[in-house]
Amino acid sequence: MPALDLSTLNPPQRDAVTTQHGPLLVLAGAGTGKTRVITFRIAELIRRGVSPERILSVTFTNKAAKEMLERATHLLGNKGARKKPVISTFHSLCVRILREEIETLGYPSRFAIYDRGDQESAARTALREVRVADKAMRPPDLLNVISKWKMAGIPPERAADFVENDQEFLAAVAYRKYQKNLRSSGAVDFDDLLLLTDHLFQTNPEVLKRQQQKFDYVQVDEYQDTNGVQFRLVEALVAPHKNLCVVGDDDQSIYGWRGAEVEHILGFDRHFPGAKVVRLENNYRCTDQILDLANRLVKHNVGRYDKTLIAHKSSEHPVRFAEFESEVEEAEKLVAEIKYLIEEKNFPASSIAILFRTNEQPRVFETELRRMDIPYVLVGSQSFFDKKEVRDLMAYLKALAFPQDDISLMRIINTPTRGIGASTVEKISTRAVQQGSHFFEAVDTSLKAGDISQKAADSVRSFQRLLETFRGRTQSEVHRLSDLVHELIKTIDYDSEICRQYKDEAQQIARKEVLEGLVSSVSDYVQQAEKPSLYEFIENSALGARDDESNKEDLLSGQGVKLMTLHSAKGLEFPWVYLVGLEEGYLPHRRSVEDGSRKAIEEERRLAYVGITRAKDYLTISRAGTRKKWGKKRLSLPSRFLHEMKGETAPPEVAAAIAFAED
DNA sequence: AAGGAGGGTTTTTTT
DNA sequence: AACCCTCCTT
Numbered sequence: 001m002p003a004l005d006l007s008t009l010n011p012p013q014r015d016a017v018t019t020q021h022g023p024l025l026v027l028a029g030a031g032t033g034k035t036r037v038i039t040f041r042i043a044e045l046i047r048r049g050v051s052p053e054r055i056l057s058v059t060f061t062n063k064a065a066k067e068m069l070e071r072a073t074h075l076l077g078n079k080g081a082r083k084k085p086v087i088s089t090f091h092s093l094c095v096r097i098l099r100e101e102i103e104t105l106g107y108p109s110r111f112a113i114y115d116r117g118d119q120e121s122a123a124r125t126a127l128r129e130v131r132v133a134d135k136a137m138r139p140p141d142l143l144n145v146i147s148k149w150k151m152a153g154i155p156p157e158r159a160a161d162f163v164e165n166d167q168e169f170l171a172a173v174a175y176r177k178y179q180k181n182l183r184s185s186g187a188v189d190f191d192d193l194l195l196l197t198d199h200l201f202q203t204n205p206e207v208l209k210r211q212q213q214k215f216d217y218v219q220v221d222e223y224q225d226t227n228g229v230q231f232r233l234v235e236a237l238v239a240p241h242k243n244l245c246v247v248g249d250d251d252q253s254i255y256g257w258r259g260a261e262v263e264h265i266l267g268f269d270r271h272f273p274g275a276k277v278v279r280l281e282n283n284y285r286c287t288d289q290i291l292d293l294a295n296r297l298v299k300h301n302v303g304r305y306d307k308t309l310i311a312h313k314s315s316e317h318p319v320r321f322a323e324f325e326s327e328v329e330e331a332e333k334l335v336a337e338i339k340y341l342i343e344e345k346n347f348p349a350s351s352i353a354i355l356f357r358t359n360e361q362p363r364v365f366e367t368e369l370r371r372m373d374i375p376y377v378l379v380g381s382q383s384f385f386d387k388k389e390v391r392d393l394m395a396y397l398k399a400l401a402f403p404q405d406d407i408s409l410m411r412i413i414n415t416p417t418r419g420i421g422a423s424t425v426e427k428i429s430t431r432a433v434q435q436g437s438h439f440f441e442a443v444d445t446s447l448k449a450g451d452i453s454q455k456a457a458d459s460v461r462s463f464q465r466l467l468e469t470f471r472g473r474t475q476s477e478v479h480r481l482s483d484l485v486h487e488l489i490k491t492i493d494y495d496s497e498i499c500r501q502y503k504d505e506a507q508q509i510a511r512k513e514v515l516e517g518l519v520s521s522v523s524d525y526v527q528q529a530e531k532p533s534l535y536e537f538i539e540n541s542a543l544g545a546r547d548d549e550s551n552k553e554d555l556l557s558g559q560g561v562k563l564m565t566l567h568s569a570k571g572l573e574f575p576w577v578y579l580v581g582l583e584e585g586y587l588p589h590r591r592s593v594e595d596g597s598r599k600a601i602e603e604e605r606r607l608a609y610v611g612i613t614r615a616k617d618y619l620t621i622s623r624a625g626t627r628k629k630w631g632k633k634r635l636s637l638p639s640r641f642l643h644e645m646k647g648e649t650a651p652p653e654v655a656a657a658i659a660f661a662e663d
Numbered sequence: 664a665a666g667g668a669g670g671g672t673t674t675t676t677t678t
Numbered sequence: 679a680a681c682c683c684t685c686c687t688t
Contacts, residue, residue, distance in 0.1 A: 091678055132665070138673085190678055256675065331685095360674050380677085384678075414664095421664045456664095500666095544678075567676045589675050607676080630673065631679050665688085673681080 018044040023238075023272035025223075025265070026247040029309040029572065030613035031285025032292070034247050038219050039068060043075040043087050045217055052083040056215040056430060058090055058234070064571060065089055068221070082144050086215070090230050091190060094197040101200060101207050110535060112187040112402045113542040117391050119143055119189050122407050126178035126371040130170070137170050142256070145171040146178060150191040151227045151259030156180075156607075179537035184438075185405045196227045201236045212240050222571070223248030223268075227259035235271070242272060250305050250611050251298050254567060256603050265306070281307055283372075285573050287315040290619050294612040297645040301602045313617075321642070326633070327581070330624045331364040335579055339372050341576070349375055353562040353574040357587045357610045359496045361580065362563045380568040389498070389514050394541065396488060400471045401534045406439045416497035419459040426452040428460070440464050441456050467493065474534045481532065482523035489515060514638060541578055554626040566607045577615035582608070582623045608641045 014394050017037055023512065028034040038057055046052050059065045069087045088096070094614055095113070114122065123139035123146075145168055149159050156179045159172040159528065182189060188196065201208045226234070238244040253262045269275040284290055288311035295308050322332065324330040334354070341347040356366055362378055371377045385400035392415055398408035410429075414420045431451065432442035440460075447457040467508075489495070498511045525540070526532045561572070566587075581587060588604035612619065627636040643649060 062678085089678065140675095193678095254676075255678095258678080358675055417665065419664065424664085565676065586675095591675060603676095628679085666686100667688100668686080669684090671681105671683080673679105 006575055010482055011281055014172060017041055020347065021241075021243060023242050023275035024245040025086045025266070025268040025275055025277045026245065027249065027265075027305065028250050028280035028609070029215060029307060030252060031283040031291075032280035032309070034280070035064070035068060035071075035221060035571070037247055037280070038221055039071045039075060039201065041148065041219065042072045046085070048218060048589055051084040054214070054216045055085045055219070056093075056217070056237070057085065057087045057094060057219040058221065059087065060225060061571075062089055062091060062092070063223065065092075071645045089543070090233070090623055091193050094193040094233070095539065095543065097197050098193065098200070101204075101210075104200070104204055112185065112272060112398055112404065112405055113193065114182070114187050114189045114407075115541055115542040118187070118398075118542075122178055122181055122185075122187075122189075125181060125407065125410070127170075129177045129181075130173045133508055137167055137174070140148065141167070142171055142178070144563060146175050147191055148259060149175065150195055152228055153195075155340055174638070175394070181407060184524070185407045185653065186402050187405060189409065191229075193640050194233065194537060198229050198236075201233065208236060212237060216241060217243045219245045219247070221247050222251040222252075224250050224262055224265045225255045225258075225260040226264050226425075227255075227261060229259075229423065231264050234429070237424060240287050244272065244362075251271075251301070251307075251606055252570065254570065254603060254607050254610060256599065262303070277565055279307070279308050283309040285615060285616055286311060286314050286613055287313045287317075288317040289319050290612060291647045293319055293619075294609050295315075296647055297605060298609045301605055303602060317618055320333070320620045321646075322620055323638075324622065325626065326622045327361075327364050327624045327627045329367040330580060330622055332622070333582070334622065335368040335374065338369075339374055342374065348575065349561045351575040352560060352578075353564065353569070353571050353572075353576070353614065354580060355564060355614065356521055357566055357589055359565060361586070365563055365580075369561065370396055372471070377560040377562050379562055379564040387511075387514050389511055390518055391496070392495070393485070393489070393515065394538070396492075397534060398537055399467060401538055403471065404438050409439055412558065413460075413463065416492060416494060416500075418463060420456065420463065424452050424456040424460070460624055463615050478532055478534065479526065481526050481534065481537070482519050485522050486519050487517070566611045570610055573616055575616045576618045577611075577620070579608075579611045579615075579619065579621045580623075581627075582639040582642050583627065584619055584639055585636065585640065586627075587639050587641065605644075606643060608645075609637075612645075 017024075018041060018482070026034070026037050028037065041603055042052075042055055042057060045055055057065075057068060057436070065087045069084065072085055072087070073593065098111075102532050112118075116159070120139045120143065127137060127139065127142060138361060149162065152162075154162055155177040156172075160169075160174050164171045166172055182192070201211070215237065218234065221233060222280045234244065234246075248265045250262050250265055253260060253265075256262075264271075286294070291309055292310040298304070317574065322330075324333060338349075338352055340370075341352065342349050354362070356362060359380070366376070366378065366617065367542050392412060395408040395411040398405050399412060402408070413425060414422075426441060428442050428446045428451070430447070431446045432439050433558070435442060435445060443460050443464075445451075446452045447454065470484065470488055477484060495512060498508055502508050502511060522537060537645060585593065587608055592604045594599040621642070622639055623642065624636055626633050628634070649655070
């Protein structure tokens with residue numbers, strides 16, 4: 001654990017950071033010790049007698065929250081051991097508030113939180129219900145549009161007025177279905193958590209007052225990434241005292257597509273008059289060459305605070321630019337070098353990171369790393385919870401915990417196959433919609449109406465009984481929840497399902513191990529939980545806040561080469577970094593280029609900036625001349641950012657291609 | 664209803 | 679190359 005050291009701040013800055021009252025904006029560039037500022041402030045406030053639980057710090061990821069808590073606890077030593085400062089993500093904070101205020105809500109007292117996978121299923125169902133052809137709009141696209149509307153406070157009924165193109169017209173119709181289905185399943189998505197809390201604050205002064213009284217000091221990390229709803233929540237919480245300290249860097253705003261608005265950080269002193277502004281421009285992370293490159297690149301952005309970070313470390317090694325024939329060669333050559341570094345130079349694998357723009361890119365590197373027997377960790381979205389088996393089993397657990405959750409039920413009703421075919425499901429569902437009931441309540445009607453056979457009805461009912469039995473037991477035998485999950489897997493005979501699906505024996509074993517992993521994480525959860533419940537386990541999983549899992553991740557991350565997207569690399573640093581795939585269409589991404597707006601390209605440029613500034617000592621930036629896409633080899637041109645950061649003009653063929661794409 | 668073959672489509676980024 | 683959907687046979 002690095003010692004906390006504010007010697008990097010000059011005295012007025014130090015005073016400002018520890019100012020006890022009023023709004024404070026810390027504009028901190030990359031590598032200037034942003035997070036340290038918050039941790040230091042927490043410790044300082046506590047030292048001055050503020051009770052730890054009255055200090056709220058909000059981060060964007062659970063990982064960041066956990067790390068901050070560890071640092072703060074460490075800093076406080078034994079003194080802080082009894083009470084802890086509150087550190088949480090926006091989403092966990094909202095869940096807590098909603099749970100506390102559940103009585104006032106008028107919403108079902110139990111609600112399922114849908115994770116990304118659930119949201120996609122719900123989106124797919126909605127699209128189907130409004131008969132949108134699959135190719136007209138994909139579930140993820142629908143979710144993006146819905147999220148945009150939700151963050152702008154636009155409800156389903158009014159979405160039609162805000163439609164900007166044909167696709168959004170379809171989305172507006174599907175949005176209504178999506179929200180209706182979620183509500184009838186007793187579920188909320190990530191955005192709803194924020195929206196409901198916001199709504200609660202706006203409409204219920206007592207609730208707001210109660211929540212306001214909980215905290216005397218509020219701090220927000222990565223403030224450049226707050227969206228409209230998050231801004232309103234913060235504003236509401238600090239309204240009585242305005243003791244708000246935000247930390248961020250407008251050059252690292254990379255979540256515009258999720259509704260983040262840089263205006264929040266740029267206009268902080270307008271929103272909070274009298275705000276103190278502290279600028280941190282001394283970079284202690286990167287060598288001067290790395291920083292030069294980053295500075296030169298980001299200067300091409302127009303909408304930003306003009307600032308130049310000052311390096312405090314001189315370069316031992318120049319930044320390298322590598323070019324390869326294909327993406328395969330890129331992976332082979334770079335991994336060969338990594339092998340050399342680890343084996344010959346005793347470089348710890350964990351100090352090396354490979355950063356890329358999209359989730360498709362790490363594949364080649366994974367193959368190569370595995371071939372070379374180098375330990376690696378793929379950090380990010382394609383995680384444990386995205387595996388099909390886990391999602392199936394989680395759907396079972398959700399169906400158990402939430403009897404009205406028909407969306408989860410649909411996922412598992414015939415998985416593994418149990419004689420409930422598509423047409424049976426279709427017919428019962430239609431009846432259910434007609435009579436405005438849940439799926440199981442429509443079985444009788446369907447049978448009487450002659451929609452389905454007696455045999456089909458029996459299969460459905462017997463599955464319903466199975467669920468009910470387990471549902472009862474998850475409550476009465478909650479202390480042995482993991483045994484129950486194990487028993488459930490045996491009862492539904494999921495193992496046979498795996499064997500049927502995967503012919504390869506190694507695959508079968510791997511998949512079964514995944515399931516065992518889930519069972520053991522349930523068991524870990526039950527052990528560490530104060531008052532274990534199936535609901536809480538599901539909730540933790542959705543929010544990605546499961547202790548056991550992140551511990552495992554930490555354990556792993558100590559060992560391997562890290563592979564991650566630029567988005568997940570935000571806030572991290574590594575001694576040795578490969579920034580790969582610097583090609584037009586990837587960075588900047590094709591979709592942003594096609595968008596054509598300066599804003600879109602500037603966000604891509606900030607992504608590249610984030611990538612460069614992750615490197616402490618060594619940076620290699622690489623590109624491939626060809627790249628396989630959809631099984632076909634295609635020419636890949638060097639990214640415009642390469643030329644910008646080197647201070648060159650793009651060669652004619654690249655410039656022509658850029659101009660062509662922008663037309 | 665289940666399973667397999669064949670055909671078409673796909674890849675931003677994430678709490 | 680991998681996935682999902684549809685259609686066809688059993």
